[in-house]
Amino acid sequence: MANETPVSIKVNGKEEQRDVEPRLLLAHFLREDLGLTGTHIGCDTTQCGACTVLIDGKSVKACTVFAVQADGSEVTTIEGVGAEGELHPVQEGFWEEHGLQCGYCTPGMIMSGIHLLNENKNPSEQEIREGISGNFCRCTGYQHIVNAIQYAAKKG
Amino acid sequence: MAVVTPKMIGERIKRREDPRLIQGLGTYVDDIKLPGMLHLAFKRSDIAHGIIKSIDVSEAQSMPGVELVITGAELKEFLPPMPIGTPFPSPDHYSVAVDRVRYQGEPVAVVVAADRYLARDAADAIVVDYEVLPAVIDPEVAMQGQPALVHEAFENNLAVPYVPGGTGFDAEAGTVDNSAVDKAFAEADFTLSQRMMNQRLAPTAMEARGVVAHYEPGKDTLTIWSSTQNPHILKTFVAALTGIPDNQVRAIAPEVGGGFGCKINIYGEDYVAAALSKQLGKPLKWIEDRSEAFQATIHGRGILAYVDICGKNDGKVTGLKIKLIADIGAYNMILTAAIPTLTMLMLNGTYDIPAIRAELTEVFTNKMPTDAYRGAGRPEGTYFVERAMDMVARHLGMDPAEVKRKNFIKADQFPFATQMGAVYDSGDYEKTLDLALKNANWEGLKAERDRAKSEGRLVGLGVSFYVEVCGLGPSASLPTGGWEYSSVTVERSGKVTATTGSSPHGQGNETTFSQMLADQFGIPMSDVTILHGDTGVVKQGIGTFGSRSQAVGGTVLMKAGDKVKDKMARFAAAMLNPNEETDASEMVFQDGTIYFRDAPGNSVTFADVAAYAYVPVPLPEGLDPGLSEQAFWEPSNNTYPYGCHISMIEIDRDTGEPKLLKLIAVDDCGTVVNPLIVEGQIHGGLAQGIGQAMIEEVVYDDDGQLITGSFMDYAMPRATDFPRFELDKTVTPTPVNPLGAKGVGEAGTLGSTPCIVNAAVDALSEFGVTHIDMMLRPEKLWRIINQGGKS
Ligand code: FES
Ligand code: FES
Numbered sequence: 001m002a003n004e005t006p007v008s009i010k011v012n013g014k015e016e017q018r019d020v021e022p023r024l025l026l027a028h029f030l031r032e033d034l035g036l037t038g039t040h041i042g043c044d045t046t047q048c049g050a051c052t053v054l055i056d057g058k059s060v061k062a063c064t065v066f067a068v069q070a071d072g073s074e075v076t077t078i079e080g081v082g083a084e085g086e087l088h089p090v091q092e093g094f095w096e097e098h099g100l101q102c103g104y105c106t107p108g109m110i111m112s113g114i115h116l117l118n119e120n121k122n123p124s125e126q127e128i129r130e131g132i133s134g135n136f137c138r139c140t141g142y143q144h145i146v147n148a149i150q151y152a153a154k155k156g
Numbered sequence: 157m158a159v160v161t162p163k164m165i166g167e168r169i170k171r172r173e174d175p176r177l178i179q180g181l182g183t184y185v186d187d188i189k190l191p192g193m194l195h196l197a198f199k200r201s202d203i204a205h206g207i208i209k210s211i212d213v214s215e216a217q218s219m220p221g222v223e224l225v226i227t228g229a230e231l232k233e234f235l236p237p238m239p240i241g242t243p244f245p246s247p248d249h250y251s252v253a254v255d256r257v258r259y260q261g262e263p264v265a266v267v268v269a270a271d272r273y274l275a276r277d278a279a280d281a282i283v284v285d286y287e288v289l290p291a292v293i294d295p296e297v298a299m300q301g302q303p304a305l306v307h308e309a310f311e312n313n314l315a316v317p318y319v320p321g322g323t324g325f326d327a328e329a330g331t332v333d334n335s336a337v338d339k340a341f342a343e344a345d346f347t348l349s350q351r352m353m354n355q356r357l358a359p360t361a362m363e364a365r366g367v368v369a370h371y372e373p374g375k376d377t378l379t380i381w382s383s384t385q386n387p388h389i390l391k392t393f394v395a396a397l398t399g400i401p402d403n404q405v406r407a408i409a410p411e412v413g414g415g416f417g418c419k420i421n422i423y424g425e426d427y428v429a430a431a432l433s434k435q436l437g438k439p440l441k442w443i444e445d446r447s448e449a450f451q452a453t454i455h456g457r458g459i460l461a462y463v464d465i466c467g468k469n470d471g472k473v474t475g476l477k478i479k480l481i482a483d484i485g486a487y488n489m490i491l492t493a494a495i496p497t498l499t500m501l502m503l504n505g506t507y508d509i510p511a512i513r514a515e516l517t518e519v520f521t522n523k524m525p526t527d528a529y530r531g532a533g534r535p536e537g538t539y540f541v542e543r544a545m546d547m548v549a550r551h552l553g554m555d556p557a558e559v560k561r562k563n564f565i566k567a568d569q570f571p572f573a574t575q576m577g578a579v580y581d582s583g584d585y586e587k588t589l590d591l592a593l594k595n596a597n598w599e600g601l602k603a604e605r606d607r608a609k610s611e612g613r614l615v616g617l618g619v620s621f622y623v624e625v626c627g628l629g630p631s632a633s634l635p636t637g638g639w640e641y642s643s644v645t646v647e648r649s650g651k652v653t654a655t656t657g658s659s660p661h662g663q664g665n666e667t668t669f670s671q672m673l674a675d676q677f678g679i680p681m682s683d684v685t686i687l688h689g690d691t692g693v694v695k696q697g698i699g700t701f702g703s704r705s706q707a708v709g710g711t712v713l714m715k716a717g718d719k720v721k722d723k724m725a726r727f728a729a730a731m732l733n734p735n736e737e738t739d740a741s742e743m744v745f746q747d748g749t750i751y752f753r754d755a756p757g758n759s760v761t762f763a764d765v766a767a768y769a770y771v772p773v774p775l776p777e778g779l780d781p782g783l784s785e786q787a788f789w790e791p792s793n794n795t796y797p798y799g800c801h802i803s804m805i806e807i808d809r810d811t812g813e814p815k816l817l818k819l820i821a822v823d824d825c826g827t828v829v830n831p832l833i834v835e836g837q838i839h840g841g842l843a844q845g846i847g848q849a850m851i852e853e854v855v856y857d858d859d860g861q862l863i864t865g866s867f868m869d870y871a872m873p874r875a876t877d878f879p880r881f882e883l884d885k886t887v888t889p890t891p892v893n894p895l896g897a898k899g900v901g902e903a904g905t906l907g908s909t910p911c912i913v914n915a916a917v918d919a920l921s922e923f924g925v926t927h928i929d930m931m932l933r934p935e936k937l938w939r940i941i942n943q944g945g946k947s
Contacts, residue, residue, distance in 0.1 A: 142843065
């Protein structure tokens, strides 16, 4: 494809170099170019949060960033958070507290939960609800998600 | 059958599905990549109603990377109109519009290209010239044949002109005797009347729709992955439409990101992907954008009711008349026309109302068709009845809970044949009401509300009671057949593999079904694998909707399990007692062993019996090798779970903004296999019901433009919109399946809408309002506060 630009992005600790179209969304770059399909896409107006990843430690909606904008930064996706046997406490919380049903919003929710706890180790229920208010879940009614994040906060 | 000690059933077991999902390792449709796969994009109508004069695809066709551009008229040559699942007369509905568009977002042409960005660019480059026709938007105007006809053959836009039901209706003769209803209204102390709208909603599964179709020319086989609730129905329909025999079509529901009814349907995009994959001999993928989902995935609800309720001054309701007008949109989808009949079926609510007259009319409009959305017809019915019951309480100055109690069907009246033709299986409504009132501290809450009101705050309480029809159902109640299928195999190793026609999309069947088989076979849950969602693996099935997974899918799983267990018991008996005739029904399966009930000290291991069954030397008399059985089963009746919801809301006097302060729910779904999962289902249903009551609404303008076409305009509930829900349960098993489970997937959507609107009316009672249509937009409430009760 004409008009491609080289990018170099560190994803889950691994340096990735690709030539991309300037209009390629980071979410598509992760999913299509790198095969990291844990980052989901749930909307086209930057509202649902299904695509949430961490860029340089901050939670960002990966559908709102072009891959070229992430050039030179460090991206963490759900695949880089923890694996079976050594799950991240937020992942563990989602499992223990039934924080997911269909699982589609889950990676984004977990990334938002991680960011929330990075900023505030001991959030109130209201703070948790506000912290994940940029992430939609249609299945759970959010209560078990709140419990999941509380579980992780308790675990520290 | 042999003895079962429940260990797992009833336990809060965390889900087996979760490890892959919390690591981002689930495979949803969009995660599937096949070599040589091309991408589809649809050019959609941007007007609501018009005649297609011309379509210019030249620019699109010339774009590099574009493989094919095809219009509806061209597709029609090899893709017939889409089938539906209801018996009502229906206009032809092509996957892609042929000569006329009838809703905004209807496909008019299709692009196949090398990647999805290109496909989209090419679709945008297609130019369509329309002769614009007036948009038919208001169903009551549409019924007068104005301002246009959506389908020429359907006079006055009537899709279903008139369906009567209730007291004095003779279905066989087709006659209606109004005398009982007329008498009830003539002799009543009061009659209350209200027009109520149950507004359109967008189901909004977080994963929109998607399909991958892979036709393999040499083999003449099609594999189709789709984000569906029912792969077996998909297989049947796609086979029928594409002409590929159904034994050469394999449909797969991979990980499915929510359904809520909208993924029951087989959509035009599924058929087009299959047909074009066949034509091109290449795998094709289509993934729906959210904006497309708002326009072109079915909507739910959209039913208007004129309600008259009459009764005596002691609170006894003696008659009910409800005229339903369903705004079904532009076409019939699979169950479109049937959904409002479920509203009608449930108009008895939980009450022994002696005289009911119901009438239903379904109307075509220039909107996306409606179909099943979580609750599918029952939340609408519940809403109308429960609002009306609340109006009675308000009119008489009685406690709404006591009006319900006075009119309840009593525990000793079950099974109860309703005026609407349903037979409620079991219930003890007073017990559930009492528990809800106790959990809510009802008297205390009322005092709290009164105190708040005396301080000038607008606080209100609402209570609602619902019953729904679930566990669908006998085959007579479902056009696809109302059974479910399962197979259970004990492998050579002693591990167990089961297949189920229930096709979950968040319901956690891998967990609950493993719990059941673990108990049935006395083995650890970790030894059980549940396979679903693939017609190549699960031989038959119906699917997941109508809260039927546990009640129907769970039961047939047990039936298949029993067959294997019976055979396995005979192998075990032969091992333990090779020389004697023994009664296999006396065998106990426990902790990985099998023994005679009277001789627990002498056992064989489950794994050894499994190994023996596959190398049976000697072969016990009357037995064939192997341990694998299948079962089909359908219930004799639907199930009727029920519950009571109580809410407290406060409305800001200055801004009209409502806030939900409390929601207390007591639900009775019969036997509960996994309380954690059941609570999750109720939470999710509540959130959708509260969403409907407070913030969600699909809006079209007068020209048929979808105003709520993205998450910017359609209010999806967020975590901050809810208080912590307070749940509890009563357990009244159903007699229609051996498990006693009734189903719970939709429950939360039923009780919540009337519960909240009742509370809002209570909060604003000082302004003399008796009804507020959903949703509770602050502006609407502000007008009531500031304009003397008129919204
Ligand atoms: S996909 Fe990024 S916010 Fe919805
Ligand atoms: S678990 Fe399905 S959207 Fe959140």
